[in-house]
Amino acid sequence: MFELLTEKISEVFRKLGNKGKLTEKDVDEALRQVRLALLEADVNLKVVKEFTARVRERCLIGEVLESLTPAQHVVKIVNEELVAILGGKQTHLTPAGHPPSRLMLVGLQGGGKTTTAAKLALHLRRSGQQPLLVAADTRRPAAIDQLKVLGKQLDIPVHAEDPKMSPANICNNALKRAKELASSWIIVDTQGRLHIDEVLMGEMEDVKKALQPTEVILVVDAMTGQEAVRVAEAFNARVGLTGLILTKMDGDARGGAALSIKSVTGVPIKFMGVGEKVDALEPYHPDRLASRILGMGDMLTLIEKAEAVMDEDRAKEVQKKIRTATFNLEDFLEQLQQVKKMGTMGQIMDMIPGLSSLTKKLPEGVDESQVKKVEAIVYSMTPQERQHPELIDGSRRRRIAKGSGTTPQDINQLLNQFRQAQKLMKQLDAGKGRGLLSKLK
């Protein structure tokens, strides 16, 4: 996600860390690198300037330079300032005093409003709400159909009308429909528009008047360049934004827009879209993102993800198995599959401190195909072989290779990996986890 930026900034700080004492020149050189990295990440020029000026001022105070660990001090300051720019604390959606709460999505064309509308509806339903989707994009061909299809997939009601109706009228009718359905949230998908298109910006104001929304959310493509801030400013001026959703964060966009918009407009980022699937929406945690940018990893998100996909009882069982050394190939496979559920290997490594710089070296999809291969191999074994891998000899190896469409070498490799995992787990259990990370590297 932020690999390149992370890599650059970590490099800067590594160099800084090698020095026992810092001079003003050292700080300036480090900040010059930070400036380059931020600009390459599409952070707004104005924001970059203010940022580096602020950091410089704080860094050049005597106690920082004269402290025993000046580099750490500088990192801490950069981190704090970064968190401040990224938006301080996490912000949630604000419900209305009287239901239904009303949310409208606005933005440029192609930012991902329709997909985000569906993702938000799913998110709200999962937290116990009754969402109603409203198709008020009457202009883009098949936009209404798209929302209907998504609503059907999720089994969430969609209010849609003839595209000849004005979006404001559709919203009025949607409010009545929400009453009938006892919906607690209305999510309105509006058409994409340029922030300089007077007619369409006026129409958006009409929709707002009809809907009286509690949340007006700007959907911003993470790949947007320097223009992002101007777009956000223009929308904010016309309809008063209450939040932002950053989409397409699952690519390699460095998302400098995220750093910029909050800082310039004061509008908080509320969610990030991280995939094409309807559940690929993550709450936005500024502090976590800042530490990810600085290459400090994001263990909190990783732990939460692990909790969401892993069955606690099952985890305890596995733990017991490890302790009693009965951890077998079936368990190994299951562990791999669970890890897979948490995201791609790259995404996971991104969140582990010290590993994010390795992510770049992993072509995406490779780990997926490897998990598949492991699956095929394990499924080609007899239950006895899975529990007692030491049984596998040359002839069995050939049979398994044939059955799984792999080679005997692949089987060997898997068995080696398995033995290593077994060893690693025993060490973990014995409380020797301290050295784990260095071993993984």
Next chain:
Amino acid sequence: MFKIFRRRKTEEAVKRSKDTWFSKISRLFERDTLDQDTWDQLEELLISADVGLVTTEKLIHKLRRRVDKEKITQPEQAREVLKEEIVAILNPDGRSTGQSYPRIVLIVGVNGSGKTTTIAKLARSYKEDGRAVLLAAADTFRAAAIDQLKWWGDKVGVDVISHQAGADPGAVVFDAIQAAKHRQIDVIIVDTAGRLHTKFNLMEELKKVKRVAQRVDAAIPQQTLLVLDATTGQNGLSQARHFTEAVNVDGIVLTKLDGTAKGGIVLAISDQMNIPIEYIGTGEQVDDLAPFEPRDFVEAVLS
């Protein structure tokens, strides 16, 4: 005559940008002297237009060297040099069009860059040139993408070959080429699903679409166009790199240039990857597409 028309289109397209950003660049050279301040401000303006730091520094470096070497003192002259250097980056002679017919035009890009709309515009432009056009709805992934293409097909008056949602995109292309042979089609335009360039499996799928087309009839030349949103920042470079690795991008269509975005990223892409810009999309109407003429473009923005 056509050239004049084209030029007018390009000028219209950049007019809005010209009024703000480009006029600032122009104004930089309306002062009496060239000094460090000029270069610093030029750097800021280029970065604000998403040209990126690498290309910006390179451009300014070249400009300053020529200013020194040719002993240029008049800002006016420096502006002419800047124009020349930008045109040189945009490689005016490297365009990939002008191939023979029939041909297959494969449209690729990330989600939401404007592929389907661009296809409608391209279809219309080919049709106006008297070419028989067929569209292939190979975006079988996004909800209602097929409907969207059919809607445009109706509007422009060209046939659309489609399968069901979720079908194999390669199969759609296969059928489209077969149909094209029977119907004496000149241009098959293939709509593909938007995909982030970092998604391994989706890029593999795209390679397959290209392979299928090649296998059906290797004699039909293929042109791959990358659709790029003008608001894209430095990530555009990564997009161009990944799509080129996968399906060898021949040219770029820069869309949504009707906003205030400058699309400066194409300068970086031209500079670092040498991929020409073929068309620019200038609005939501079906005839809002113009062939890109680097000289006209630069002339229009910096005159």
